[in-house]
Amino acid sequence: MIIAVDGPAASGKGTIARALARHFNLPHLDTGLLYRAVAHTVRRLELDPTKEADAVAACDFDELTLADPGLRDDEVGQMASVVSAHPLVRAALLARQKRFAHQPGGAVLDGRDIGTVIAPDADAKLFVKATAPVRARRRHNELLSRGKAITYEQVLADIRDRDARDSHRSTAPLAQAADAAPLDTSNLSIEAAVERAISLVEGQARGKRGVA
Numbered sequence: 001m002i003i004a005v006d007g008p009a010a011s012g013k014g015t016i017a018r019a020l021a022r023h024f025n026l027p028h029l030d031t032g033l034l035y036r037a038v039a040h041t042v043r044r045l046e047l048d049p050t051k052e053a054d055a056v057a058a059c060d061f062d063e064l065t066l067a068d069p070g071l072r073d074d075e076v077g078q079m080a081s082v083v084s085a086h087p088l089v090r091a092a093l094l095a096r097q098k099r100f101a102h103q104p105g106g107a108v109l110d111g112r113d114i115g116t117v118i119a120p121d122a123d124a125k126l127f128v129k130a131t132a133p134v135r136a137r138r139r140h141n142e143l144l145s146r147g148k149a150i151t152y153e154q155v156l157a158d159i160r161d162r163d164a165r166d167s168h169r170s171t172a173p174l175a176q177a178a179d180a181a182p183l184d185t186s187n188l189s190i191e192a193a194v195e196r197a198i199s200l201v202e203g204q205a206r207g208k209r210g211v212a
Helices: 013-024 032-044 052-057 063-067 074-083 087-101 114-118 132-145 152-168 190-209
Strands: 002-006 028-030 107-111 124-129 181-184
Touching: 002 013, 002 114, 013 028, 013 107, 013 124, 013 190, 028 032, 028 087, 032 052, 032 063, 032 074, 032 087, 052 087, 074 152, 087 107, 087 114, 107 114, 114 124, 124 190, 132 152, 181 190
Parallel strands: 002 107, 002 124, 028 107, 124 181
Antiparallel strands: none
């Protein structure tokens, strides 16, 4: 079974995807980590993330990079949004994501174009969302817990800038697949959101199998 989980930054899609992977005993890929790895490599090599050639050169990163805790740095996250807008970067990482999605037994992937580009044939698709202020508050609390000195207003501005870049890029923009089930986590606890996600996935899977 292939499960596609899409949504904007800090919507809760990663937490939900990991929970779905545990529940259905499937491997999980946070595709955002691939773009963060590119961004991290760009920064390490002192390249320009706005230049497509520089970003493409950074796509040939070592697999060990995916385990680097520095990928979770907020600056890397912002830079990942920039490099992910380059069509050639997305093309360079496309095959890797498709292979993961279509491995024997299936997988859970979360990102921004899983249900529309990476696995349009997924057995279940979710589009996880929340209001910008709610997502900014979540991200702000996360950054504060990691000792980052940043204001809520800065985080909210970053969230809105990132949404604009992700939604308006020319290649594979953030969009809800026509057959994806929406899941708004704005007013849900983590437990409630996960429970709802499992229910939606099971319902979609039954529908694909033609079971009432």
